[in-house]
Amino acid sequence: MARVRFARRARAAALAASLVACAGPGDGAAARPAAQPSGSAAAPAPTSDTGPSAARGQRPRTFDASLVPGLVAPVPARYEDVRLDADLGTKGGGDLKVTSCTQLAEIPESSVAGMDYASFRDLRVGCLALRRFAASVPATRSFFPERLTAALVRDLPAEAVTLVSPEDLRRRRSSRAPLATYEKGVRFQDDTVGAVVVTSAGGDTRYHVLARADFDRDGAEDLLVRTEWSARGGRGTGTDLLLLSKPSASAPVTVAWRAPLDSLSTAPAALLR
Numbered sequence: 001m002a003r004v005r006f007a008r009r010a011r012a013a014a015l016a017a018s019l020v021a022c023a024g025p026g027d028g029a030a031a032r033p034a035a036q037p038s039g040s041a042a043a044p045a046p047t048s049d050t051g052p053s054a055a056r057g058q059r060p061r062t063f064d065a066s067l068v069p070g071l072v073a074p075v076p077a078r079y080e081d082v083r084l085d086a087d088l089g090t091k092g093g094g095d096l097k098v099t100s101c102t103q104l105a106e107i108p109e110s111s112v113a114g115m116d117y118a119s120f121r122d123l124r125v126g127c128l129a130l131r132r133f134a135a136s137v138p139a140t141r142s143f144f145p146e147r148l149t150a151a152l153v154r155d156l157p158a159e160a161v162t163l164v165s166p167e168d169l170r171r172r173r174s175s176r177a178p179l180a181t182y183e184k185g186v187r188f189q190d191d192t193v194g195a196v197v198v199t200s201a202g203g204d205t206r207y208h209v210l211a212r213a214d215f216d217r218d219g220a221e222d223l224l225v226r227t228e229w230s231a232r233g234g235r236g237t238g239t240d241l242l243l244l245s246k247p248s249a250s251a252p253v254t255v256a257w258r259a260p261l262d263s264l265s266t267a268p269a270a271l272l273r
Contacts, residue, residue, distance in 0.1 A: 068126035142221035162229035
């Protein structure tokens with residue numbers, strides 16, 4: 001696996017970001033006006049490059065830096081200023097030092113050693129999340145609970161899973177069924193660190209809230225969720241990125257956006273073109 005290294009300060013900052021990112025207001029039953037927590041440093045104050053800072057009546061954006069391997073916290077306002085501290089092995093037997101998302105975007109996947117490809121993929125997904133976060137703005141209201149729960153994940157549409165194949169995704173979308181009924185025998189469980197674990201016959205999927213902000217600029221808070229899938233018996237793994245939207249108290253949660261189907265073979269810099 002990749003030799004991803006964190007500096008001591010970066011690890012501490014990432015943990016602090018993680019703890020604050022998990023702290024959201026209210027229970028999601030109705031819109032909750034924004035409240036700026038005192039001393040919060042979970043997300044950097046956005047600059048004019050990524051949107052205005054959270055003002056009165058707005059909710060501060062949060063990003064869980066601990067979920068991006070090698071990310072040097074705190075998260076900067078500009079995507080171009082993101083710093084990484086990771087080493088990847090190359091197929092030629094060398095080591096490649098990765099220091100930024102912009103540098104990562106220029107690394108051909110064909111040059112990465114097979115044993116480090118999963119980490120290379122995770123870094124790309126993390127950089128894509130950071131790019132989306134840099135373009136987000138503070139929300140004025142939220143209809144999501146303060147933390148992700150098994151009850152919420154049960155009601156997500158069946159397409160809210162890690163991409164396994166385009167065919168599987170098409171079947172899930174056309175079913176219009178929730179995760180809880182799309183497959184038989186699926187179990188949903190909250191874990192102790194704010195994630196939700198979904199167990200099915202094919203494997204386990206962990207759902208983490210990576211960021212909270214208004215990504216589609218409709219005023220309502222969205223959740224940027226990272227999913228991590230591992231096949232039963234260790235036959236495969238996958239990572240994906242989903243944007244969950246709930247614009248009103250009565251509206252169902254929908255998948256408003258997901259990482260493009262070619263996100264594992266296309267650098268983040270090209271994904272939003």
